[in-house]
Amino acid sequence: MDSEIFDKAQAILTNRRKRAESENEARIEEINKKIPQIREINDVLFNTGKQLISIISNGKGQDISEKIEQLKQYNLGAQAMSRKILAEHGYPEDYLEMHYTCPICCDRGYNGSSYCDCFKILCGKLAADELNKNSQLKLSDFESFDLTYYSGENYTTMKNILEYTRQYAETFSHQSKSILMFGETGLGKTHLSLAIANVVLKKGFSVIYDSAINILRSIEKEHFSYEHSSDMIDLVMNTDLLILDDIGTEYESQFYNATIYNIINTRINRSKPSIISTNLDLEGIARRYDRRVMSRIVSMYTCLEFRGKDVRLQNRNRI
Template sequence: MGIIETVERIREQSLENQKRQQPVKMTSYRCSKCRDTTWIIVDDKARRCQCYKIDKTKKLWEASGVSIEQQDKTFKSYIPYSYDTKRARECGIEYFRNYNERKNTRYNSIAFLGQVGSGKTHLSIALAVNFLNREIPVVYMPFRDTMMNIKMNILDHEYYQKSLEKYQKAEILLIDDLYKGKITASDLNIMFEIINYRYINQMPIIISSEKGIDDILKMDEAIGSRIYEMCKGMIVEIKGKENNYRIRGCRN
């Protein structure tokens, strides 16, 4: 059904309801405002119903690879307990607030690096939560699982290209636990194809990694230098076991 037909249908329903002066039974509709058409009439003009935005956001979550359950990982729920963790949270909030000004520049990315258990993934997903709730697509890329999956299907050229394009062309790409585990030449080749594409096309990345920026540069300078430039001014490196919240409470 086209927009015009939908609007007419809603208008007719509204007039009929007014004549009857009784509420419409909504038991068979998910949304009582639009009766599942996703359109409502406001000042004689058709407008998208709020349910449309909610459904669209849910679909973005499903496509992103970030589960709905991870919505509890927010900036508010991240409680800093040191100078480094406070700076990491503030940097994430600043990045989100200034995203529109940064997104089309060379320095449009952010990296949370260093100490295990310091909440780097939490902050990365907090950014994804905020972007997805603003209907800005984020694709989640868990490094180890993604590398394993792509390498298992590397001989299937069509699948390989589609897999790469998913991460190359995402509006925002979240790479979680970059360089986690034993890294092979194949891992580096795949990462170069993804990072280089995004570097050339100035497409943002959010990175979490246990590696520091010097370690990332040593792993592969071509990849590392691109990441360094893209994240310039937004590289947060957390150091010291005192910033591992998993053992912090046990040692106090």
């Protein structure tokens, strides 16, 4: 794991934990002022804790289990009374409890002797953000997709694609389907895939967007490096949404073709949605890649065929 990403994730978790503790202290202070009876109960709970420490320290081999159980039951009774009083005053019963972002690790990043899932997810999102920072993610949205460049049946087709991709982005979840966008260059595939990425990122999901050639080169570099790192392939496999732009433009090699199939197949098996765009038609994909690639795409992806005339050329003529 990249040390910079690790340090950023740790700093975020530390801030989350400090915020949770600060907010808890503020709630305790508020309740102590408004409901003195709660403060008395909290003092009792604090004293039972001190008594428990004293019993354990002075036990010296004696059977102290009965005393500990008595204190435990007394403590539970006091907690139940505290929750009841809070509810009677219009507060949630858990108002005085610590509210960590991740209740499993209490925002420490560790669950037992291993990293907590929340820490792994945070590192993945930070790494994806770092990968995307130089892309054009901020330059596209659904509102700026101009249907006036299309006419006749092409207009109807592209209007339906626009509506489908907008709905896809707005309802995106871990159960969303994968999408293949295919068709001639300049018809809006990159525009709409970036628009989806923008909405999905705002929902808090991790997204990796890049051209197929850039991602494949990064994976190749790690694979054949001295360290034989797997950071990039791990990111690609685990991000919530992977957007591979312009497959088919990469140099044709056995390693690249095998990697493309591995990415597609693994993410399908893990139920992780992907969006692939290409200037190839379905026959071109079948000729270029292993037949297994085509089989997985046709059976598991929603295939959207973009139609019309190159928007960039039309735009140039309009000027």
